[in-house]
Structure formats: C-alpha cells, structure tokens
Amino acid sequence: MRRLMLLRHAEAGRPESVDDHDRPLTPHGRKQGAEMGKYLARQGWTPQLALISTARRTQETWRLVLAAAQHEISQRDEPRLYEAALDSLVEMVRETPPAVSTLLLIGHNPGFEQLAKGLAGTGRPAALSRLQREFPTAGLAIIDFAMDDWSHIKAQSGYLERFESLATISH
Secondary structure (H helix, E strand, O other): OEEEEEEEOOOEOOOOOOOHHHOOEOHHHHHHHHHHHHHHHHHOOOOOEEEEOOOHHHHHHHHHHHHHOOOOOEEEEOHHHOOOOHHHHHHHHHOOOOOOOEEEEEEOOOHHHHHHHHHEEEEOHHHHHHHHHOOOOOOEEEEEEOOOOHHHOOOOOEEEEEEEOHHHHOO
C-alpha cells in the first residue's frame, strides 16, 4: 500500500511589495499549521518523505508541522511544487522511490485540489463531499493506493481516506 498526504500551505498574507513566492503566513496561518501538525501527530501519521515547495508560506507551514512531529522525517525542498500543474504533480509522485510508502507533499492550489480529485476514485463519503466543495488553506487530503510502486499511480486509482481542515479537526 502507498499513502499520499497532500497538505496545502496555511493561510498566507499579501503584503505590498512582496513577491508571491515570498508571502509569509498570517497569525491565523501559523495557528492552522501548528494545529494540523498536532493533528497529524495525534493520528500517528508520519510520512517517510516530505517534499516541500520552496515558497516561504509552504516552508513556514512545514516547520510548524515538523515541530509537532514525534519522529524524524526526511525532507526535500522541491521547487517544482511551486505553481505546479496537475501533470507535473503526478510525475513527482511517480518519481518517489519504492522504499517510501508514505509521502507528504506541501504545496499549493489549484494543483493540489486537481491532484486530489483526479487521484481519488473512491473514498469516505464525507471526505469526498468536503473535497468537492473546496481545498482550503491547511487542507489535508490522505489518499491510499493498493499498489507497491508509486510509478503505477494513475487517475482515479486512489481511495480518499481523509480530507480535513482546521474546521473539521477542531470539533
């Protein structure tokens, strides 16, 4: 089995004279990132590898998630995640070494929403319903695949195990 975890960056500000790539998290975004990190730790979901967009808001989100982690997590900054189109995201997933069974990507919309919807052929009804509405900041999609090699990932081949946001985990 393979598990793909897609975490959209937490809420970022839009300060004047700041390039999009360098946008920082807002105070609310810092809360979102910390809470999502705690949620992942409580659930015992530890990726073996995390690929993080090089954008400031994704790097800050990662640091908050990592601070809550109860295990070391291998990470790689991945510039291709910034503004990645669906085909590029699928290719990055397919490039994952077979030894990695759980992969975390921290990146952006609209690519993450397209990827989650494109890969999840089935899933928990409540999770599928939430995913159809939106992929909010700090949204987390967990998609499971009944296969042993990431290179075999294809459209609609996954099961949407969870789709969470700060609103759903704080209940």
